[in-house]
Amino acid sequence: MRDVTLSSLERLGLGAADAEEKLTFCMDEDAFRLFYDRTARPVWAYLARITGDRQLADDLLQESYYRLLRSRAVLEDEAHRRNYLFRIATNLAHDARRRAPMDTAPLDDGIEHDQPDPRTAGDATGRAVRRMDLSRAMRQLKPRERSLLWLAYAQGSTHFEIAQTLGLKTGSIKPLLFRARRRLSALLQEGAR
Amino acid sequence: MNACPREPEVVDAVMRGNWQQAPEALRELRAHAASCAACGELVTLAQALREDHAVVCRAADVPAAGTVWWRATIRARAEAAEKAVRPITFAQGLAGASLAGVAAAFAGIAWRTFPSLPQPDPLVMLALGLGVCIVIAPLVLVFALARD
Numbered sequence: 001m002r003d004v005t006l007s008s009l010e011r012l013g014l015g016a017a018d019a020e021e022k023l024t025f026c027m028d029e030d031a032f033r034l035f036y037d038r039t040a041r042p043v044w045a046y047l048a049r050i051t052g053d054r055q056l057a058d059d060l061l062q063e064s065y066y067r068l069l070r071s072r073a074v075l076e077d078e079a080h081r082r083n084y085l086f087r088i089a090t091n092l093a094h095d096a097r098r099r100a101p102m103d104t105a106p107l108d109d110g111i112e113h114d115q116p117d118p119r120t121a122g123d124a125t126g127r128a129v130r131r132m133d134l135s136r137a138m139r140q141l142k143p144r145e146r147s148l149l150w151l152a153y154a155q156g157s158t159h160f161e162i163a164q165t166l167g168l169k170t171g172s173i174k175p176l177l178f179r180a181r182r183r184l185s186a187l188l189q190e191g192a193r
Numbered sequence: 194m195n196a197c198p199r200e201p202e203v204v205d206a207v208m209r210g211n212w213q214q215a216p217e218a219l220r221e222l223r224a225h226a227a228s229c230a231a232c233g234e235l236v237t238l239a240q241a242l243r244e245d246h247a248v249v250c251r252a253a254d255v256p257a258a259g260t261v262w263w264r265a266t267i268r269a270r271a272e273a274a275e276k277a278v279r280p281i282t283f284a285q286g287l288a289g290a291s292l293a294g295v296a297a298a299f300a301g302i303a304w305r306t307f308p309s310l311p312q313p314d315p316l317v318m319l320a321l322g323l324g325v326c327i328v329i330a331p332l333v334l335v336f337a338l339a340r341d
Contacts, residue, residue, distance in 0.1 A: 025265070025269070029262055032258065032262055033258040033259070033262070036258040036261060036262075037258055040253070040255040040258070040261075041250045041253045041255060042246075042250060044249075044250075044253040044255050045246055045249040045250045045253055048249055048253070049245075049249060061255060061256075062256070062261060062264065065261050065265065066264075066265045066268060069265050069269075070265075070269065127244065130241055130244075131241075131244070131245050131248065134241050134242070134245055135245075149238070149242060150242065150246075152204070153204065153207075153208075153238060153239040153242040153243065154242040154243060154245060154246035155246065156204070156208035156243075174196070178196050181234065181235065181238055182194070182234075184238060185234050185237075185238060188238075
C-alpha cells in the first residue's frame, strides 16, 4: 500500500473532517471491542483449522475484522454480524487457498497439545494422538467439508447459520454434512489401520 | 449407513458438553447412540471436534481488540487518502502523455524545416507521435504513482 499521509490530504485541501468522514466503520470502538472479545478466538480457531496454517490465520483474522468494519451490509444483530464475519473469513481462506493450496503432509499445526498431568498422562497422550489423527484427516478433506464439519460440530452452529456462512441453501446442509462426516470417519479409520 | 432422525438431539447433547457429565438424564439417548451406527459415529466425531475446538481456542494468541481497531483506523485513513489523490495522479498521467504527444509533433515540424533530411510520409509521423504517446503514458503514470 502506498504511504499517503493526512498531510497529503491537507495539501489537497481536504481537512481532517473530510478524512474522518471517509473512515466510516459499521460499529463504534466500544461495540467493536465487545464483539471482538467474544468472537476473535473462535474465528482464529476456524481459520487455523480450515487453512491449516497458524500464520495465515493471524493475517486473515485481521483482514476479516477490517472488512467487517468497512462493510456496508446492514447487520441487524450480533448473530447476523457473527455469521457475516465467518462468511468473510471463509471467503478469505478460500482465496488464500487458491493462491497456495493446502499441504496435506505436515501434521504439526503449531498448536500446543495439552501438557499431560502425570496422573492422567495416558488420557492426555490418547487425546493428543486423537487430535493429531483428526488434524491429519481434516487436512485431507475438501475445503467445504472442513468448514461444514467445523462449524457444525466444533462450534455448534445451526444449519441456517452454516448456510449463511458458506453461502449455501439451508436445505442442502444436512446431506452435505452427512457426506462430510462419512468421509472424515472413513479417513480416521484408514489412519487407525 | 443412513442418517438417523435423532442426530439433532445427539449433537445438541454433545455441544452442551454433558454427554458424559449427565449420564442419567441422557441414559436413553446414550443407549440409542450405542446401538445406532450413525449416532455412534456422530458422537465420536462431534466429541473429537469439540475437544479440538477447545484446545485451539485456548492456544489462540489473538491481538488485543484495541490493536486491531487502531490498525483498521490507520489503514482506512491511508485508503481514504489514496482515493483522494487518485484523480490527480490520473490527470498527471494524462498531462504527461499529452506533453509527449506535443513534443513528438514539434519534433516532426522541426524535422520538416530541414529539407536536406529524408522526409517521411505525414501518416508515418502521426503514427510515430501516437506510438510515443502510448509508450510514454504508462511510464509517466508509473513515475507519478511511485513518487508518493
